[in-house]
Amino acid sequence: MSKKTISIKFGEKVRELRVSKNLSQEQLADLANVHRTYIGMVERAEKNITLVNIEKISKALNVNIIELLK
Amino acid sequence: MSKKTISIKFGEKVRELRVSKNLSQEQLADLANVHRTYIGMVERAEKNITLVNIEKISKALNVNIIELLK
DNA sequence: TAATTGCTACCTTTAGTCGGTTGTAATAAC
DNA sequence: GTTATTACAACCGACTAAAGGTAGCAATTA
Numbered sequence: 085m086s087k088k089t090i091s092i093k094f095g096e097k098v099r100e101l102r103v104s105k106n107l108s109q110e111q112l113a114d115l116a117n118v119h120r121t122y123i124g125m126v127e128r129a130e131k132n133i134t135l136v137n138i139e140k141i142s143k144a145l146n147v148n149i150i151e152l153l154k
Numbered sequence: 155m156s157k158k159t160i161s162i163k164f165g166e167k168v169r170e171l172r173v174s175k176n177l178s179q180e181q182l183a184d185l186a187n188v189h190r191t192y193i194g195m196v197e198r199a200e201k202n203i204t205l206v207n208i209e210k211i212s213k214a215l216n217v218n219i220i221e222l223l224k
Numbered sequence: 225t226a227a228t229t230g231c232t233a234c235c236t237t238t239a240g241t242c243g244g245t246t247g248t249a250a251t252a253a254c
Numbered sequence: 255g256t257t258a259t260t261a262c263a264a265c266c267g268a269c270t271a272a273a274g275g276t277a278g279c280a281a282t283t284a
Contacts, residue, residue: 090205090206090209090219091205091206094205108261108262108263109262109263110261110262110263118240118241119240119241119242120241120242120263121240121241121242121243121263121264121265122239122240122241124263124264124265125239125240127263128264131238131239131240132204132205132206132238132239132273133204133205133239133240134202134203134204134205134239134240134272134273135160135161135164135202135203135204135205135208136160136161136202137239137240138205139160149160149223150220150223150224153219153220153223154220178227178228178229179228179229180227180228180229188274188275189274189275189276189277190228190229190276191229191230191231191275191276191277192274192275192276194229194230194231195230197229198230201272201273201274202239202272202273203273203274204238204239204273204274207273207274
C-alpha cells in the first residue's frame with residue numbers, strides 16, 4: 085500500500101515521461117504553454133494541478149491523460 | 155470529433171455516475187468532503203477542478219480516477 | 225410541499241506567472 | 255588542472271488570476 089499522494093505520483097510520471105523524451109523543463113513548458121517554473125513545481129508536487137493543465141501537459145508529452153494517472 | 159472540453163466531459167461523467175448510484179449532489183458532497191454547491195458547479199463545468207478534488211470525488215463515487223477521464 | 229438543484233454573490237486560499245539568481249555538472253580549451 | 259561556457263533545475267519573492275469553499279434564495283421536479 086503506497087503512501088504517495090496523487091500529486092507526487094503525478095509529478096513523478098511527468099518527469100519520467102519528460103526525461104524519456106529528452107525534453108528540458110523549459111522545452112516542455114513551451115510545448116504546453118505554461119510557465120517554465122511551473123513544470124518544476126508540478127514535478128516536485130508543490131502545486132495541485134488543475135484538470136485543464138493536466139490536459140495541456142499530456143498533449144505536450146504526446147500521451148493520453150490516463151497515462152499520467154496510472 | 156468532439157468539441158467538448160475536458161471539464162464538460164468530466165462533469166457529465168460525474169453526474170452520470172452519481173445518478174447511477176442514486177446519490178444527490180449533497181450526498182456525494184458529504185462523501186467527498188466538499189460543499190454541496192461545489193458538486194453542482196463541477197457537474198456544470200463551472201470550475202476547473204484540481205487533481206486533489208478529482209481524487210476525492212472518484213473515491214466518493216467508488217471508481218478509479220481513470221473512469222472519470224475516459 | 226418537500227427534496228433537489230441552479231444561480232448569484234461573496235470571501236479566502238492557492239494555482240499559476242514572471243524575472244531573476246544560484247548551484248551543479250558536463251564539455252571543451254587554454 | 256584551473257578556467258570559461260553552456261545547459262539545466264532548484265529556489266526566491268512578488269504578483270495576478272482563478273480555484274476552493276460557503277450562504278441564501280429562486281427554480282425545478284417528484
